[in-house]
Amino acid sequence: MLRQYELVERVKEYDPDADEALLNRAYVYTVQKHGTQKRASGDPYFSHPVEVAGLMTDLQLDQETIITALLHDTVEDTLATIEDIESNFGDEVARLVDGVTKLSKIEAMPENERAAENLRKFLLAMSEDIRVLLVKLGDRLHNMRTLHFIKSPDKRRRIARETMDIYAPLAERVGMYEYMREMQLLAFEQIEPEAYRTITGRLEQIRRQGGGQVDAIALTVKQALAEAGLQVEVSGREKHPYSIWRKMAERHLPFDQVSDIMAFRVICETEADCYAALGVLHTTWQFIPGKFKDYISTPKTNGYRSLHTSLIYENSMRVEVQVRTRAMHRTNEFGLAAHWAYKQGDRPDGQVGWLRDLIEIVDASHDAEELLEHTRMAIYQDRIFAFTPKGSLFQLPIGATAVDFAFAVHTDLGAQTVGAKINGRHMPLRTPLENGDVVEIIKGKNAEPQLSWLGFVVTGKARAAVRRAVRLKERAEVAEIGSKLFDEIAARVPAKIGKKAIRDAVARLELEDEEDLMYAIGSAKLDDREVMEALVPGCTAEMDDDGAWPTRERAISIRGLTPGVGFRLATCCHPVPGDRIVGLRKPGEGVEVHAIDCFELASGIDADWLDLSWGRRSVGAVGRLRVTLYDRPGTLADMAAIFAQNLANVVALDQVQRDSPFQTYELDLEVQDLAHLTRILSALRASDAVAQAERI
Incomplete structure (x- = not known):
């Protein structure tokens, strides 16, 4: 393992202006943070980041890269945070370390998802600064050199396979053949030991x-x-x-x-x-x-x-x-x-294009399997050369077709492809290209990628784009079916469903937007009751198997009263079955039943308090509501329709305020119980005619 002064001397040999104090601080920081942690070999854990930093000095990289190599595991494996790194070593080092660091949540994912998410984050960081890739490749190379110390054969093979599929090809694509060959050799030894x-x-x-x-x-x-x-x-x-x-x-x-x-x-x-x-x-x-x-x-x-x-x-x-x-x-x-x-900010055009393609693949891939498949295709294939009619050169994998070529030129051109001329002749889109071919793409204004293209395209970028387009088209068709089913469901809800109710339903179901809701309905991810309950909470509680509500009756009984004693429901709070209730008994007046949270109870009434409860089959009472409607034609009718749909009878209605653009009503409503009243309130609040609805 490199000693502290040896590492600093290596950097100073090719970069005399390097900040020696900062390099020393980074070395000490990683030693302190990793503390007594051990590697599988039994060596102190900090020996690994120090050796990775040594590999970076072999490449004569700048001091920020060397420091990143020293710190690259501190956030993942110690209590250090990105904020700590930034305060101690600056925002550039913090950004690079974050690019190399694996997200902690990745470790809990299934193997392929974990690898895909790790790769996704890595590629995005790499597209911003290629030094992230250089440190990552150094990290993987040193891990491969010590892979034989890991006792589990399965774990060794998994790491070797990941190296062979992702990191060795990445090393090749950025021209680091020394790294590529050594990684392949070490991985080959684990994957095919007999060979x-x-x-x-x-x-x-x-x-x-x-x-x-x-x-x-x-x-x-x-x-x-x-x-x-x-x-x-x-x-x-x-x-x-x-x-x-x-x-x-x-x-x-x-x-x-x-x-x-x-x-x-x-x-x-x-x-x-x-x-x-x-x-x-x-x-x-x-x-x-x-x-x-x-x-x-x-x-x-x-x-x-x-x-x-x-x-x-x-x-x-x-x-x-x-x-x-x-x-x-x-x-x-x-x-x-x-x-x-x-350092110059002028990476070769080929590199910029390749990185851009990888980022498009990250955006277009649907799941872990697709991301890994498309990325492997993008980074690990032999190449041919083809030209546009104006002489622009594009490198493609062997077996690439005109469709692959079109997507290589631009994603939009690939999506609009309807035909191709190869060396001046009209040829089928599935025709494999050869070295030196001149390819002219014919596009259509309303064209779109075809599912059949997946049978012959070979580049990861083309496959990802085609799959994404096909998925979006299928999604739109399913959402259209869902929209028709939604209209049928909404007609059975005891409320007039508007945009407001749909927005609230989307939020309750934790979906992205209205299209997401329609897709979930069309793909049978939600059943009718779930949708109705999201639109008007509580509306399905008493539905029978046919989706109908029972007829309403009225029968009130109170438990806790002396037999023969009369009672009446208080008009100040209008208790309904389901509310917690108490009784007030005044001399010569019988018992008055109040809701437990009635304001009148706090006014110091001189009466005996009785602990009461509703009889087992109590249904039917009058609840009082305050409803604020938008002041426009038809809103009062919309409110009345909600009451009718919910089988509730209006006993009294009083307009208490009209202040443009609103009009407010207080009304007494015959309901069966608290659940019935709550469903009506939900239906009112879901209506585009109603600005506010509350019980009073």
């Missing part, structure tokens, strides 16, 4: 039998180029074990039939020397047709530049040769990190 042992064993056997064959071939290549007047460096190695295994799997070959397991790299001084060296190689040895690729004139999306060719060496041995300049080699091995593109 790993077999291939590495065979490679070791070849090394022993060959007796320096790689070095001998490298020397021969260097001599041939020197004779042509080219000063170059040549190095060779066996191909990556995972690369060999992939080739065996893709071509269904045994190890003995994989012929080009050796690869050589030629480092030249200039770009012109690269092409000159290629000419020497092709005239000295036979090259294999179809194996030559010029990534200097047409770089990969991640900025990778090199010439690739495969030669037939002595005894029909196939070898792969890569030719590049020293500057290209630095960029090819460490990608974006090699030239600090983020």
